[in-house]
Amino acid sequence: MSEGNVEYEDVPEDYRTLGGRGLISTIVSDEVPPVCHPLGPNNKLILAPGIVTGTQAPTSGRMSVGGKSPLTGGIKEANVGTRFSQTLAKLGIKAIIVEDQAEDGYSLLKIDKDGAKLMDAKGWSGEGLYKVYEEMMGEFGEDVDICGCGIAAELSGANSGVAFNDLEGMPSRYAGRGGLGAVMATRGLKFIVADREGAPGVGIEDEETFKKGREKLVDALHEHDVTKPGGALNSYGTDVLINIINEVGGLPQRNFSEGRSEEASKVSGEEKAEQIKERGGERPHMCSPGCVIQCSEVWTKPDAEDPVGVLEYESVWALGPNCGIFDLDTVGELNRACNDLGLDTIEAGNTITIAMEGGVAEFGDGERALELMEEIRKGTPFGRILVNGTKYAGQAFGVTRVPTVKGQAIPAYDPRAIKGIGVTYASAPMGADHTAGYAIATEIMGIGGEADPLETEGKAELSRDLQRSTAVIDSTGYCLFTAFAVLDIPEGLEGMVETVNGVLGTDLTVDDISEIGKQILKTEREFNQAAGLTEEDDRLPEFMREEELPPHNEIFDVPAKEIDSVHGS
Amino acid sequence: MSEGNVEYEDVPEDYRTLGGRGLISTIVSDEVPPVCHPLGPNNKLILAPGIVTGTQAPTSGRMSVGGKSPLTGGIKEANVGTRFSQTLAKLGIKAIIVEDQAEDGYSLLKIDKDGAKLMDAKGWSGEGLYKVYEEMMGEFGEDVDICGCGIAAELSGANSGVAFNDLEGMPSRYAGRGGLGAVMATRGLKFIVADREGAPGVGIEDEETFKKGREKLVDALHEHDVTKPGGALNSYGTDVLINIINEVGGLPQRNFSEGRSEEASKVSGEEKAEQIKERGGERPHMCSPGCVIQCSEVWTKPDAEDPVGVLEYESVWALGPNCGIFDLDTVGELNRACNDLGLDTIEAGNTITIAMEGGVAEFGDGERALELMEEIRKGTPFGRILVNGTKYAGQAFGVTRVPTVKGQAIPAYDPRAIKGIGVTYASAPMGADHTAGYAIATEIMGIGGEADPLETEGKAELSRDLQRSTAVIDSTGYCLFTAFAVLDIPEGLEGMVETVNGVLGTDLTVDDISEIGKQILKTEREFNQAAGLTEEDDRLPEFMREEELPPHNEIFDVPAKEIDSVHGS
Known part of the structure; x- marks a missing residue:
């Protein structure tokens, strides 16, 4: 440059x-x-x-x-x-x-x-x-x-x-x-x-293997309840999780002060799908051509005006319930502002919440939240605080209950109510990131096994396995949501590996996945170590280890040693 | 509480x-x-x-x-x-x-x-x-x-x-x-x-030893050129360093962009002492009863109006030359604002400089600098950025040339022109802190030996020795400036140890100092390690390792290994 x-x-x-x-x-x-x-x-x-x-x-x-x-x-x-x-x-x-x-x-x-x-x-x-x-x-x-x-x-x-x-x-x-x-x-x-006009396309080394694998994977995606046409993701999008996570007491309210709200269903995937239908938006919808799952959508203002795009679960939560906001139109406009300004919704929502806890806005005041976004647009000093994220805003407004790991805001699942995802937040090289090892799949959805979300035992292993396979999926180009199917349907996973072999002309097997994932994570963690991060950066915020979350009144109590064992020898 | x-x-x-x-x-x-x-x-x-x-x-x-x-x-x-x-x-x-x-x-x-x-x-x-x-x-x-x-x-x-x-x-x-x-x-x-009314006073275990030590130390302070009555500190205060450090090319200008200015003498200790005399301020002056050195002063507006207190060298530099400001009255009012608001002058001056580099103020604009202090007083979002210091302001204003170590702003001696002090900035457990191991004494003032300020060799050892003895002096209650005398006059150092023995009833010797200092530093560094700091935090800012400082056109080139050897085995 x-x-x-x-x-x-x-x-x-x-x-x-x-x-x-x-x-x-x-x-x-x-x-x-x-x-x-x-x-x-x-x-x-x-x-x-x-x-x-x-x-x-x-x-x-x-x-x-x-x-x-x-x-x-x-x-x-x-x-x-x-x-x-x-x-x-x-x-x-x-x-x-x-x-x-x-x-x-x-x-x-x-x-x-x-x-x-x-x-x-x-x-x-x-x-x-x-x-x-x-x-x-x-x-x-x-x-x-x-x-x-x-x-x-x-x-x-x-x-x-x-x-x-x-x-x-x-x-x-x-x-x-x-x-x-x-x-x-x-x-x-x-x-x-x-x-893309006249683009030559991707070369495939072994067409036959690719085609065989592709068919197996498509079959698995068509078969699994979560990923199939008319399944949960296709019908309601990721926001189907609002009611589910609220039910298990893990939907953070007002800066992670409570894990459940009676108002949650107002911003649920079911309610949103209904609204989109009424308004004339689009649902289901693809984010990119060739998707079998099609979990996306086009949210609009009433009468199909001013389309925004998809409102994902984590965005709805961050800009909605965690700010005390239970109105889809406000959430939609906040999401539009994030897209328009170039902000991550999870970080932006958490930042607004911190401004609310810091007394610069009131919980539930959607208009004020929208005004905060305009401070960023105008580049005011206030906007410059907000544009730097949750931890930064916490320091500006004197808030010590700051939900971040490695400086990155925690997403829409309270780790005191769902502990495996907390292990992922803590130990993922990327900072607090649900997608890095989506333990929710197993703890809440019963995919790839079952695990009590409030139990600490076994969560390091669960997170480790998921982080490794995720590192591989994130390298293939497959959407992480394909994992819902392939974790439960072995032929789907085989098919996935075969498509990779087909493209590359390699002969990888399902058994190689864990080792490849381990190597990717090792590379990432070594970079972090050289950058000065330590195991003390692999911890959830102090307040989550001390402050009980209703309704379960649990703290995050997975021992540090367990967290360190995720990537440890 | x-x-x-x-x-x-x-x-x-x-x-x-x-x-x-x-x-x-x-x-x-x-x-x-x-x-x-x-x-x-x-x-x-x-x-x-x-x-x-x-x-x-x-x-x-x-x-x-x-x-x-x-x-x-x-x-x-x-x-x-x-x-x-x-x-x-x-x-x-x-x-x-x-x-x-x-x-x-x-x-x-x-x-x-x-x-x-x-x-x-x-x-x-x-x-x-x-x-x-x-x-x-x-x-x-x-x-x-x-x-x-x-x-x-x-x-x-x-x-x-x-x-x-x-x-x-x-x-x-x-x-x-x-x-x-x-x-x-x-x-x-x-x-x-x-x-203090009716306070019983400090018990002394061994009056005789104490008295003997006290006399030796007083003699040394009276004898040494830097500490004696009528000596440099007594006559001009710490600000006597402006001309000296400017002369050696280590007085940072406009956010550490240059090491010398033709205007520096306008804010020198000599000029200031003259002004104080004319205005009817006070100089010399004690910061606390019983001081032999008496380097302090009372700076005022003209005609002895509105006394501020002392203007130390590092404060004058931070609020003056590094902001492109060469006017003692403006520096005095900025120092007053810092005292009034409860700000550290070194950090505040560096923060203003960052705001200037970030385009929020012009270098040299003292009125604007004073306005920035008022933003803090009013608690505006802008003020909340500034009150969080240099690194924080750098993030707000998109400035990457941020002169901090461990997040604390670098004081008034550019480490590219005076490399031993750079080793102290990098390796001191407190962050960038000249007082933690004041290599200037040896590199510039020839106290406790001599060392070429531009040379890298031997600077780890120099900083190590100074950091250890400083840790002890900071524990005794003696002012660090007594070190100027006791580093050159062995009887003074003996006397210092004897006063400590007198108060405590111990039998420490001069030879114990290094070991005691080492232990204090070890305790401090272990805390930092447990807090998540690593040797990557023991580094000067990237730009000082890459960008040459005029007039010597030097970078900071003390190898990381050397820095790590300060506290290493």
């Missing part, structure tokens, strides 16, 4: 069988000095589609974005489902590495079948992304996919995500967590526009 | 021979959980006079204040010269430990010869400390000394100091560094008022 150059490089042989998260973590580990300032010249932004992304493999349009995180100070891979990933893969691009910093002004990287070039993007800075993405689609045509960062990133916010367009062209798909938007903006890169 | 109780405890035998920093570090290590939130219920604020404080030992009115630092996340001992310390010692108090948090409202702890009690302090919160200290002196009488925290601490600012009155009753003496004011305020304690 310092010289405005774009160069293509052949994929080194060492990297050939890597993709997505595994590739990102390897490049970050190889090329980024662990102690560098995340927003200084030595950090890099890396984007990589998964191994099978861009092929006919089902539900595999995932994109990994990574670098050193300004939020956690450690390694970061953020993961998103978007056609952009498929387009990149079809253009024959294994990864984009954005290096150095431009002297001044923002650029746009345009990629198509003929090559890639940097262009001036100045006209599109300082603006909301809904408008910008619409304008860019107008300028570059319907065949492009866009990745970009927003006003939050221009403010160098530690809460700034990387936005990707959904199939309607809206900036609603986010590699949201960890502040990678600011890493992008401080390189001087504002957008990447990828044109 | 949670129950409003005050209890006296006998000094445990283990603690009998400890004092000041050594006692603080031991209590913090014994009683404060290293991973606790510094502003949460589990931190403690501890105050302790030195071992010989309150006796006739010369220049020994030092007070140590400690706890877990909200600025560094590690252990903190901040050190100040004040009669408060002598009063406490004479009242027979070895240490004050402030525990737990009050439910609401601020208290005041009143201590006199008859005992101690908590009183309501609500009327004195939210106010500037100059006014409050004057009112409190009016209410409690001329025989009291006051310790307190200001508006910065009420905002939970990571830059908030603990203020002590000078001999005029002004809040100009600070245990400033590391945010201990916020630790005090979050306990619910706003002031401590200590009445």
Whole structure:
């Protein structure tokens, strides 16, 4: 970026069988000095589609974005489902590495079948992304996919995500967590526009194996209750969890002060699906072509006005119940503001909650919450506090009950009520991240076994197994939700591995998954250690270890030794 | 504080021979959980006079204040010269430990010869400390000394100091560094008022040894050029260093962008002494009774109006040259604002500089700098950014050239031009702290040997020796400036040890100093390690390792291995 150059490089042989998260973590580990300032010249932004992304493999349009995180100070891979990933893969691009910093002004990287070039993007800075993405689609045509960062990133916010367009062209798909938007903006890169017209497609080494595997996996996804058409995810989206997690007492209220609310059903997936139907939004809906699960949706204002995009469970919780807000329209507008400004919803919701606990707003005051988002848009000092996330806002407002791990806000499952997910929050290299080892599957949904959510025993092992398999899934390009099916249906898992073998010409087996995942996690943890993180960073916040959560009145009591055993020898 | 109780405890035998920093570090290590939130219920604020404080030992009115630092996340001992310390010692108090948090409202702890009690302090919160200290002196009488925290601490600012009155009753003496004011305020304690009337005094076990040692030390202080009456410190105060450090190219300009300025002499100690004489301020002056060196002063507006107190070298630099400000009146008013609000000057000056680099103010604009202080007074969001210090402001304003170690701002000596002090900044358990191992003495002043400031060789050893002896001096209650004399005059050092033996009835020798210092540092570093700090926290900022400093065009190039050898085996 310092010289405005774009160069293509052949994929080194060492990297050939890597993709997505595994590739990102390897490049970050190889090329980024662990102690560098995340927003200084030595950090890099890396984007990589998964191994099978861009092929006919089902539900595999995932994109990994990574670098050193300004939020956690450690390694970061953020993961998103978007056609952009498929387009990149079809253009024959294994990864984009954005290096150095431009002297001044923002650029746009345009990629198509003929090559890639940097262009001036100045006209599109300082603006909301809904408008910008619409304008860019107008300028570059319907065949492009866009990745970009927003006003939050221009403010160098530690809460700034990387936005990707959904199939309607809206900036609603986010590699949201960890502040990678600011890493992008401080390189001087504002957008990447990828044109899929005439893209050659992804080469497959062994078509037969690929096809065999694909069929097994599609069958599994069609068979499992969670992933099948008309199943829970397809019918209600991820927000189906509101009622479920509320029922088990793990839906955090008012900055993790309680685990259940009588009002929760007002923002449930069931209620939302009903509303979408009435309003004329869309449900179900795909985040990227070729998805069998189709858990997405297009939420709108009444009468199908002003579409927002999907409202995911974690977003609804963060911007809703945890702020004392139980109104889908307010949640929708807050989600729109996050998408428009380039904010991660989980971090933004937790930040608003902290402002409420700090007395700068009232719990339940949705209008005030929307005003806070406008402070960010205007770049006021108040906005500069909020754009830096939960922990940062806690310090500004003197709040000590700050729900973060490694500086990253805790998502929508209280770890005192569901302890395995707490082990994941604590020990995942990425900071508090439910997707890093989604113990909810087993503890609440009974997938891949069963486990009492209030029990501490066995949770280190559960989290370890899930973190390893997740690291692999995040590398393949498959959506994590495929795991619901393949954890229960062995043929599905076999099929998944076969599609990878088909693409790469490898002969991996199901038994290799754990070891590959272990290696990815090892690479990530070694980066973190070199960056100065220690086992004391693998802990839940003090208040969760001391303050009981109603209704179960439990603290988080998984011993530190257990947590350390997740990645320990 | 949670129950409003005050209890006296006998000094445990283990603690009998400890004092000041050594006692603080031991209590913090014994009683404060290293991973606790510094502003949460589990931190403690501890105050302790030195071992010989309150006796006739010369220049020994030092007070140590400690706890877990909200600025560094590690252990903190901040050190100040004040009669408060002598009063406490004479009242027979070895240490004050402030525990737990009050439910609401601020208290005041009143201590006199008859005992101690908590009183309501609500009327004195939210106010500037100059006014409050004057009112409190009016209410409690001329025989009291006051310790307190200001508006910065009420905002939970990571830059908030603990203020002590000078001999005029002004809040100009600070245990400033590391945010201990916020630790005090979050306990619910706003002031401590200590009445020296009828205080029984400090017991001395061996009067003869004490007297003999005292004479030797007084002789040494009277003899050495730096400490003697009419010597450099006595004539010009610490600000005598402006011209000296500017001359060697180590006086940081505009956020550590250059090491020398042609305008520096406008804020030099020589110029200031002249101005004080003309205005009718006071110079020389004592910070506490019994001081032989008398380096302090009373800076005022013209015609002796509105006295501020002392303007130390590091304060003048931080609020002056590093902000592009070369006007003593502006520096004086900025220093007044810091004293009034309860801010550490070094941290505050660096924070203003970051705001300037971040484009929120112009370098050299003193009026704007004063306005920024008023943002803190008003508690605006902008003020809440500034009150949290240099690193925090860097994040808000997108500045990556942030001069901090362990989150604490670097003082007035650029480590690229004077490398031994850089080793101290990097390796001191307290964060960037020149007083922790004042290599300037040897590198620039030729005290205790000589060393080329630009040379890296031998600087680990120099810093190690100084850090160990400093840890001991900070425990005795002697001012660090006595070291200038005792490093050059062996009899002075002997005398110092004899006064300690006299008070305690011990038989320590000069040879024991290094080992005692080593133990104190070990205790402190073990706390930091348990709090999650690593050797990566023992590093100067990235930009100082990459960006050359004019006029010498040097980077900080002491190898990490050398830094780690300071405390390594």
